[in-house]
Structure formats: structure tokens, C-alpha cells
Amino acid sequence: MTVEKIKYGLKNGELKLSFWETVQHYGIVGFCFVIPITLTVMHLKDYFENSPKPIKSGEICFLIIPTLLGIIFFYLQKSRLKFKEVNTNLNKIQLNKIIEKVAEELEWDFHFSNPKAIVAKTHPGFLSGSWGEQITILFDNKKVLVNSICDLDKKSSLVSMGRNGQNEHRLIEEIKKASR
Structure with missing residues (x-):
């Protein structure tokens, strides 16, 4: 624990994490966004190659549900640092x-x-x-x-x-x- 982390914790009432600790702590958030980002990139690729495909109804669930879970998990993990x-x-x-x-x-x-x-x-x-x-x-x-x-x-x-x-x-x- 560095002097900087101690000062930050005392001032802000929140645990300060290093870069890799942040990656570890918020890993589930990143995991939730893998599928929505992948689908979005695939559709953008098709769009820029002038062969856009319509978004199917099943894909909407794979965009919305993991995104909502990712947002919920972000706020949950953030609150745990207090x-x-x-x-x-x-x-x-x-x-x-x-x-x-x-x-x-x-x-x-x-x-x-x-x-x-x-x-x-x-x-x-x-x-x-x-x-x-x-x-x-x-x-x-x-x-x-x-x-x-x-x-x-x-x-x-x-x-x-x-x-x-x-x-x-x-x-x-x-x-x-x-x-x-």
C-alpha cells in the first residue's frame, strides 16, 4: 500500500486500486461487454463494407441483457470500494x-x-x-x-x-x- 493510496483513501473514503487491480476488480464488467461489443463491431464492419445486415430480434437480447448486467456489476463493484x-x-x-x-x-x-x-x-x-x-x-x-x-x-x-x-x-x- 503506497502513501498515495493511503492519502486517496483518507481523502475520498474509497479504496484506490492500481491499474491491474482495477482490471481484476472490474473483470466481470468487461466480460459482460464482450458479446455486445463483438456484435456491434460485426454490424459496423458490414455497414462500412456496404453490405449491412439487419439486426435480428435474438441479437437485441444479446446486446441489451449483457449491457444492463455490465452496468449493474460496475456500480456494484464501485460501491464495494467504499x-x-x-x-x-x-x-x-x-x-x-x-x-x-x-x-x-x-x-x-x-x-x-x-x-x-x-x-x-x-x-x-x-x-x-x-x-x-x-x-x-x-x-x-x-x-x-x-x-x-x-x-x-x-x-x-x-x-x-x-x-x-x-x-x-x-x-x-x-x-x-x-x-x-
Whole structure:
């Protein structure tokens, strides 16, 4: 995690991805547009070669449905990059203890840590329903920002079987409980 990514996350409340992480995260969106783009290019080719063919009714479904799914998946994946924010009066030592407790409970492996950010990952088994998650925690004065998305170093995934939500909610719950 670079200083630039940390600053961007703190300023915008959204996880910043590198080029290849973006390709991985939004892979399903690109996949949805393969058929509509291919059909469009084929019809444009025919048009410019002066042999246009009419669009068949079956082709309309292959243009509209994947395009709509691609748009829906784009907004879904975009929303997953948003950090959940929790205000706290705890100091860094207390927060680290809570993070270590939750990490042990949910089997996180720490991959990066500095005074402003922590990145952890999970490595669940094959039958768990998830390829793994990437948990990002940012610290900003009296705020902690938490995000959990499907691991960007693994296969692209639309679902984590509730594990991303569990990672975020469990940590936020523990911080709120200790902040009372």
C-alpha cells in the first residue's frame, strides 16, 4: 500500500486500486461487454463494407441483457470500494489490540502495516465459497476506515458468501464496543 493510496483513501473514503487491480476488480464488467461489443463491431464492419445486415430480434437480447448486467456489476463493484467509517476515542495501541483479536478470530494474515494503514488477507479453503478477502484499515485522527473486498491477487469474484461484510462488521463492532 503506497502513501498515495493511503492519502486517496483518507481523502475520498474509497479504496484506490492500481491499474491491474482495477482490471481484476472490474473483470466481470468487461466480460459482460464482450458479446455486445463483438456484435456491434460485426454490424459496423458490414455497414462500412456496404453490405449491412439487419439486426435480428435474438441479437437485441444479446446486446441489451449483457449491457444492463455490465452496468449493474460496475456500480456494484464501485460501491464495494467504499470504506466503512467508525469514529473512536481509542488510541493506536488499543486499536491494534482489537485488530489483532479480530484478525485471529477471522484468520487474517497481515501483509502490510504502518502507522496509517494495515492490509490483511484471508486464505479460506476451496469449499468455503470464497477465494479470499483483502481487508484494508486506515487510521485518521479519531476515525478508522475499514474495507473488505475479494482478494485482488486471486481470481475475480462477485461474491464472498458474506465474508467481506463479516470482516467489516466484526471489526467495527469491536471498535464501537471498546469505545463506549
